[in-house]
Amino acid sequence: MAPMARQIIFRQIERPRGGQGYDDLEWFFKSLGIGEGRDIEQIAQRIVITLLEHQLPGTGVSVERISQDLEISSSRVNHHIRNLIDAGVVYRHKRQIYLRGNSLQSMVRELRKDALRVLDDLEAAAVEIDRKFGIDE
Numbered sequence: 001m002a003p004m005a006r007q008i009i010f011r012q013i014e015r016p017r018g019g020q021g022y023d024d025l026e027w028f029f030k031s032l033g034i035g036e037g038r039d040i041e042q043i044a045q046r047i048v049i050t051l052l053e054h055q056l057p058g059t060g061v062s063v064e065r066i067s068q069d070l071e072i073s074s075s076r077v078n079h080h081i082r083n084l085i086d087a088g089v090v091y092r093h094k095r096q097i098y099l100r101g102n103s104l105q106s107m108v109r110e111l112r113k114d115a116l117r118v119l120d121d122l123e124a125a126a127v128e129i130d131r132k133f134g135i136d137e
Contacts, residue, residue, distance in 0.1 A: 006114065009033030026045075032087070050069050061096060088111055089111075
């Protein structure tokens with residue numbers, strides 16, 4: 001079985017000055033690459049906002065509830081949820097969708113840990129590759 005691939009995206013984008021709540025949210029999402037590309041209706045962002053609005057600590061939100069709130073089909077919600085899971089932003093457990101860490105701050109902390117693990121693995125591999133080429137730091 002192939003190892004799970006996760007795409008963690010970080011973009012350094014200037015934060016809006018004096019931004020209102022949704023300006024900050026839009027910047028936050030763009031900085032993480034959420035809702036980019038073909039997601040012209042910003043469904044991924046809207047799913048995360050729905051989770052922020054409805055997720056109580058220790059509880060998730062059903063795809064059906066998200067689908068009803070956003071007035072889109074469950075299959076479209078599931079498509080975007082799979083992408084958000086791959087990005088490490090949400091997770092699914094027992095038919096419920098959870099924001100990773102239960103808050104944006106906790107989610108960022110978890111993403112930081114993921115990024116550091118990837119960078120540690122890359123650094124270890126780089127040392128081995130450098131040695132094969134006879135390169136010492």
